[in-house]
Every structure is written in C-alpha cells, then in structure tokens.
Amino acid sequence: MGLRILLSILFIISLTQLSYALSKDDCFSCHGQKGTPLFLDSALYEESSHGKFTCNRCHLDIIGYPHGKASKVNCGICHFLGTEGAPKEKAQEYKLSVHNRALRAGNTMAPDCQACHGSHYIFPSKDERSETKRQKIPSLCSKCHFNEYEVYKKGIHGKEFLDKKNTGAAACFDCHMEHKIPGVEEEGWKLSLIKECGNCHSAELDTYRRTFHGKVTKLGYITVAKCSDCHGSHNILPVSDRDSTLSGERILDTCMKCHPKATVGFTKYFAHAEEHNRAKYPLLYYTYLFMTLLLLGVFAFFFTHTALWAYRSLMERIRKRSE
Amino acid sequence: MTYIKRFNAFHRILHIIVAVSFIGLVASGMPLRYSYAPWAAWIMRLLGGYENAGIVHRVCAIVTFGYFIVHILYVLYHIVIVRKLRFKIFGPESLVPRLKDFVDIYKSFKWFLGKGPRPEFDRWTYWEKFDYLAVFWGVGMIGVSGLILWFPEFFGRFFPGWIFNITTIVHSDEALLAAGFIFTIHFFNTHLRPEKFPMDTVIFTGRLTLEELKNERPLEYKRLTEEKRLEEYIVPEPKGWVFGSGVIFGFSVIFIGLSLLVLIILGQFFY
Numbered sequence: 001m002g003l004r005i006l007l008s009i010l011f012i013i014s015l016t017q018l019s020y021a022l023s024k025d026d027c028f029s030c031h032g033q034k035g036t037p038l039f040l041d042s043a044l045y046e047e048s049s050h051g052k053f054t055c056n057r058c059h060l061d062i063i064g065y066p067h068g069k070a071s072k073v074n075c076g077i078c079h080f081l082g083t084e085g086a087p088k089e090k091a092q093e094y095k096l097s098v099h100n101r102a103l104r105a106g107n108t109m110a111p112d113c114q115a116c117h118g119s120h121y122i123f124p125s126k127d128e129r130s131e132t133k134r135q136k137i138p139s140l141c142s143k144c145h146f147n148e149y150e151v152y153k154k155g156i157h158g159k160e161f162l163d164k165k166n167t168g169a170a171a172c173f174d175c176h177m178e179h180k181i182p183g184v185e186e187e188g189w190k191l192s193l194i195k196e197c198g199n200c201h202s203a204e205l206d207t208y209r210r211t212f213h214g215k216v217t218k219l220g221y222i223t224v225a226k227c228s229d230c231h232g233s234h235n236i237l238p239v240s241d242r243d244s245t246l247s248g249e250r251i252l253d254t255c256m257k258c259h260p261k262a263t264v265g266f267t268k269y270f271a272h273a274e275e276h277n278r279a280k281y282p283l284l285y286y287t288y289l290f291m292t293l294l295l296l297g298v299f300a301f302f303f304t305h306t307a308l309w310a311y312r313s314l315m316e317r318i319r320k321r322s323e
Numbered sequence: 324m325t326y327i328k329r330f331n332a333f334h335r336i337l338h339i340i341v342a343v344s345f346i347g348l349v350a351s352g353m354p355l356r357y358s359y360a361p362w363a364a365w366i367m368r369l370l371g372g373y374e375n376a377g378i379v380h381r382v383c384a385i386v387t388f389g390y391f392i393v394h395i396l397y398v399l400y401h402i403v404i405v406r407k408l409r410f411k412i413f414g415p416e417s418l419v420p421r422l423k424d425f426v427d428i429y430k431s432f433k434w435f436l437g438k439g440p441r442p443e444f445d446r447w448t449y450w451e452k453f454d455y456l457a458v459f460w461g462v463g464m465i466g467v468s469g470l471i472l473w474f475p476e477f478f479g480r481f482f483p484g485w486i487f488n489i490t491t492i493v494h495s496d497e498a499l500l501a502a503g504f505i506f507t508i509h510f511f512n513t514h515l516r517p518e519k520f521p522m523d524t525v526i527f528t529g530r531l532t533l534e535e536l537k538n539e540r541p542l543e544y545k546r547l548t549e550e551k552r553l554e555e556y557i558v559p560e561p562k563g564w565v566f567g568s569g570v571i572f573g574f575s576v577i578f579i580g581l582s583l584l585v586l587i588i589l590g591q592f593f594y
Contacts, residue, residue: 220364223374261476262479263480265480266476269484270485281485284492287489295503305432309431312434313517313518
C-alpha cells in the first residue's frame with residue numbers, strides 16, 4: 001500500500017518535472033520543421049513579444065510528447081490577471097466589450113484575442129509585423145464587418161486612411177475604442193464619442209459646445225444632436241460633397257430626423273456658432289458686442305452706485321452712533 | 324406705531340409670483356449657460372434631468388407671460404377706469420421717469436461723496452423705477468427670444484435658422500443681466516443696505532411705518548398731508564402670520580438667489 005502511494009507521488013513529480021523540462025527546442029524539433037502541420041517560424045517567434053516564454057507557458061495542457069490536440073490558449077491567465085507584470089488593462093477592457101460579451105453569450109463568430117492579434121507572432125502595435133498595426137486596422141475589422149468597411153471606404157476618413165495612406169485619419173478603433181468596443185447603443189459611448197471627434201476636430205468641438213446641442217450633451221444627456229447625428233458615422237463626407245448628410249440637397253432630411261417640421265430656412269442655423277468671429281459671423285458678433293456692452297454698462301453704473309451708497313450708509317451710521 | 328399702506332394685495336401677490344417664477348427660470352436655465360461648470364450637471368440632476376428642467380423653465384415662462392399680461396391689464400384698468408384724469412403720467416405717483424429722477428441721481432452721487440444732502444424722494448425713487456421698468460425690457464427681450472427658441476420649427480418658417488443663434492445669445496446674456504441685477508443690485512437696494520438690513524418687509528406686508536415714510540419719502544408724506552389724504556392710507560399693524568410668512572419667504576428667496584449668484588460668478592469667471 002505504502003509503496004503504491006510512493007510510486008504515485010514519484011509519477012506525479014516526474015510529470016511536472018517533465019513539463020518544466022520541455023524546452024522550446026523540444027517543441028521546435030517538430031513544429032520548427034517546414035512543412036509540418038502547425039509549422040512555426042522559430043526565429044520570428046523568438047523576436048516576438050512572447051519570444052522568451054516556453055510554449056508550455058501558454059499551452060498549459062502540453063506537458064510532454066506525444067501530445068493530443070492542444071486546447072485553446074487563454075490569454076487572460078496572464079493578461080487579465082496581470083501575472084508577472086503582464087499588461088492587464090486592455091484584457092480587462094476587452095472583457096467588458098461587445099466582442100467578449102457576445103463570445104460568452106455563445107456567439108462563436110465573435111472575436112477572441114487571437115482573432116485580431118494572431119497567436120504566435122505577437123508584436124508591439126508599432127512594429128511592422130504586428131497584426132494590429134494601425135495601418136492594418138480597417139482591413140482587420142473588415143474581416144467580420146465588411147458592410148461597415150464598404151461604407152467607411154467611401155467616407156472621408158476611409159478615403160484619407162486607405163487611399164491617401166494618411167493614418168492620422170480616424171480608423172475603426174479610434175471611435176470604437178480599441179479593446180473597450182462598447183455597444184453602439186450605449187449612452188456613455190455616444191457622449192464620449194463627441195470628445196473623440198474633438199481630439200482631431202478641436203475647433204469644431206469648441207464651437208459645438210457653444211450651441212444648445214453641445215451644452216445639453218455636455219451636461220450628460222444624449223437626446224440632442226451629437227456629431228454623428230448630423231455628420232453621419234462611417235459615411236462622413238465634407239459638407240461640400242453632394243453625398244454628405246449636410247449637403248444642400250440632404251441637410252433638410254438630416255435636420256428633420258429630430259425636427260420633423262423643419263423647413264429650408266430652419267437649416268440655416270449655425271450648428272457651430274462663433275459669436276467672437278466678426279469676419280465669419282458678423283451678425284452674431286454684433287449681437288454679442290451689443291449685449292456685452294449693455295451688461296458692462298448697466299453693471300458698471302449700478303455697482304458703482306451700490307458701492308458708494310454702501311459706503312455713505314455706513315458713514316452715516318457711524319456718525320449717528322458717535323453723536 | 325402708525326402704519327401706512329404702500330402696496331395692495333395685488334402688488335404683494337404679484338411680487339411673490341414674480342420672485343418664484345424668476346428663481347425657477349434662473350435655476351433651470353443657468354445650468355445650460357454654464358454647462359461646462361461642474362455644478363451645472365449637479366443642478367440638472369437636482370431638477371430631475373434636462374427634460375424636467377426644460378418643463379420647469381417653460382412653466383415658469385408661462386407664469387411670467389401671465390403676470391406680465393395681468394399687470395398690464397391692471398395698469399390700464401386703473402389708468403382708464405378707476406382714476407381717470409386724476410392719474411398724471413409724469414406725476415409723483417407714476418413709475419414713468421421724469422426730470423426729477425435724473426436730478427435725484429446726480430444729487431445721490433453728491434450725497435454718496437459727502438458733498439450734499441440726501442435728495443428727497445416721493446412715492447417712487449429712481450432705482451425703484453429702474454427695477455420696475457427693467458422688467459419690461461427683460462421680459463420683452465428674454466420672452467421673445469425664449470419663444471423663438473421654444474418653437475424653432477414654427478419660427479424657422481419665417482426667419483432663417485441663424486435667428487436661433489442670435490436669440491440664444493440674447494436670451495442667455497439678458498438672463499445673466501437680469502439674474503445678476505436682481506441678486507445683487509435689487510437685493511442690496513431694497514433689502515440688504517444698512518438701513519434695511521436684512522430685509523424690507525414692505526412688499527410682503529404692504530405697509531411701512533409713518534416714521535419710514537417721513538424719513539425715506541418725505542415728499543410723499545408732505546404731499547399726502549397737504550392734500551389731507553394721509554388718513555386714507557393709515558392701516559393697522561400687519562398681522563403676525565403675514566409678517567412671519569413674508570419674512571420666511573423673503574429670506575428663502577434671498578438665500579436661493581445669493582446661492583445662484585455664487586454659482587453664476589463661478590461659472591462666469593472661474594471655469
């Protein structure tokens with residue numbers, strides 16, 4: 001009896017020893033052979049972000065040879081928990097995203113980490129070899145979201161990004177927030193998108209904030225027009241473009257989404273008003289100037305009046321008391 | 324103590340309605356003007372969100388249009404029907420400015436600087452007339468611009484859309500003028516100045532003492548005495564509950580007004 005227990009213990013120890021003993025070279029002796037199934041470019045892997053780790057670090061179930069089919073690697077073991085300093089913020093954001101929620105709800109089409117980042121050749125996003133390098137984002141997302149991609153391609157951001165190779169233009173993940181990817185109906189996201197647009201279009205954000213729409217959204221309410229309600233989203237085009245939601249032909253329809261009885265005259269509203277800009281908005285400027293002078297005039301007169309009166313009243317009181 | 328009647332029940336109730344609706348308008352409107360200030364979202368939540376604040380604002384606006392119209396009808400009724408020819412439009416009982424008001428302003432500044440006696444006032448001082456007439460300007464400017472902003476689709480049929488940009492500026496700045504004026508200058512002139520501190524209850528009780536009349540409105544006192552009409556104005560001491568509730572109401576409004584003033588100053592200068 002005692003012997004059987006001892007042998008069992010020795011066997012278990014030998015298993016663990018074996019797993020720790022399994023080096024990358026052991027794995028590459030098969031998987032490093034060109035032409036083998038599941039071939040791995042060992043040199044490229046060594047250079048990747050995870051290159052210093054043994055295979056078993058991720059493939060927990062592979063502890064020796066021969067082995068069966070490897071089960072799916074769970075990146076969260078390090079990246080969700082932050083094990084040994086692995087960056088965890090992105091994985092935690094992903095956990096709350098529509099992608100992971102769909103995955104957990106049983107949608108096998110929804111992307112896990114590997115769907116975007118790949119498996120073995122993980123590189124920092126600045127690296128040319130990274131699957132998630134900024135330049136590759138639209139085509140990466142288009143693997144699933146081909147309809148959106150088709151519309152994006154024709155919008156100004158898509159044209160700039162894809163045709164003119166201007167990677168400063170907004171790509172999918174700039175608005176959809178990378179790992180966070182909130183549901184498109186989420187209020188918090190709709191509000192934060194305004195700031196997102198403002199990251200590049202700061203002057204427009206500033207002038208929007210001067211209008212009723214911008215003030216109400218600033219207070220945290222979403223029922224009034226936000227950037228995308230007027231400008232569109234994937235299909236954003238310059239106002240000068242005939243196909244823009246704000247072109248002469250289409251602006252009325254755009255306003256009527258919220259103001260169903262709007263007329264052509266109604267659309268002459270300046271949704272980005274600058275009352276300080278005399279050259280661009282002279283009427284607003286002179287209204288603003290008149291109001292400012294009126295306020296300054298009235299307050300200057302009456303504050304002087306009040307201050308002097310207060311002084312005189314106190315003097316009178318002191319005088320009466322001393323009498 | 325002898326009490327003299329200054330305001331009737333209509334005046335007193337109207338002032339309460341003006342005060343309540345004005346506070347409602349400022350509280351529900353200023354968070355929008357200062358939407359970038361941290362307190363703005365806080366007040367909005369307190370009012371039950373932006374839609375609710377909008378309802379509060381519009382209800383108070385209807386009350387404002389209501390008292391404005393009722394007041395004009397009241398004035399016309401008194402000029403045309405009750406007093407007939409006895410009411411002089413530039414007379415001492417009228418709120419219409421006359422030459423004496425401008426002379427009084429000049430004399431007041433001399434008095435402030437210790438270079439002359441205090442001017443003698445009749446029933447209405449020049450600052451009271453300004454308070455009163457400013458409401459016409461304010462309700463006119465804020466009311467019209469507010470209506471346009473309330474029904475943009477309707478007014479968009481007659482005016483180009485940038486009228487809403489203009490009315491936004493006018494509405495917002497006039498509101499700042501009105502709130503800033505009432506919460507500082509009106510509060511000081513009528514309630515907070517050393518002679519009246521902390522509050523003048525005449526608008527709530529409708530009465531002032533004979534001493535106050537003699538000291539502050541000597542011309543009115545002389546006039547009423549000479550015309551032998553002073554007797555007509557003598558009234559009993561105000562009832563305790565009227566005085567008490569007036570004081571409670573007055574202090575509440577002054578407190579809320581000054582609190583809103585602090586928020587406005589923060590919004591205007593510190594964010």
